[in-house]
Amino acid sequence: MKKIILTVVALSAIGFANAQNKKESNLGFAKGDVFVSGALLFGSDSKISYYKEDRFVFAPSVGYFVSDNIALGVNLNIGSGSVQATSASGKSKTSTFAAGLAGRYYFNPASQFSLFGELGAAFGTDKSTPVIGNVTKVNSFAVALAPGLNYFVSKNFSLETKIAVLSYASQKGDQPGDENASSIRLGGDWSAVSFGVNYKF
Template identity: 60%
Template structure:
């Protein structure tokens, strides 16, 4: 995983360097050689009773950078960092989790140079979530997911665009790294609003 992160950092650095070398563009839309970044940051903290017992907190950071290798096709690399804790009582101590992952995606834009475009995305994601129960041995849950998602992109300025995606189809496989653990698989088909996501992109 350390090699994956170092490789990802190198790709990020090269992409930003390439973006700085390009001439500034005033037109909306994407073209070959464009770079855009997107991602999400989240944090939550909860208390489940008035005495402050049973506390939980979670955070995640998921940056992604995409590069247009042709007029219509972009390739992207994303990272996934997260963590959390649960404390049932003040004397029970905290059960902690931490997540490290990376992903690749490929997109095809039907009208990339336009203000509005439809695209399709195929993504591959790997994540390793570590569970560290208080007073017990830690263990990991390693997972791999493949997902197909059509979406819409709309430029609100020459550099910023908003997008929405629908996680139409997905397949996942995961397994705990404990003795005797069995592989778990899942298949998803979009059926409600929980499969819809929104995002903001910045084009260099």
């Protein structure tokens, strides 16, 4: 009987200590948490004597846990760039704007390491302004289902990766005669994998 009591006391003490450590470390997500992520990119490529391409991308995203397991988020993608083919051609300008919504279900959000599934949709417009000629636009719509992993490296920062295993995308230009182009993808490769860093408030 004494052994049983001592065992129960020991297990209770271990459980209490783990709970305290978890509470103090505060690793993981919970209802009411807000996290932000995003990307900032600037690039410049030169391929031949005069060819030059510059691009800038700003892509922030915000998520909010409406329950312990479910997070809803919004994201933007704002980009601009220019292309110069020859010394006399001048620079053609490009711009991108996209906005999307996403929902995530976390299977074990309160843990340092957690799994999630994400369903997201986005609308976007790509605009091209040549030096000579008409401005053209391409409107797009995309939906993707992606499983992912999240790992907290500290109380506020986590690393995540996800892969789009099922996706649908369509796009159409605004010029007369432009046809709608669509694609469906099942399965993933390295081009469908993304990595990110989250900051939790």
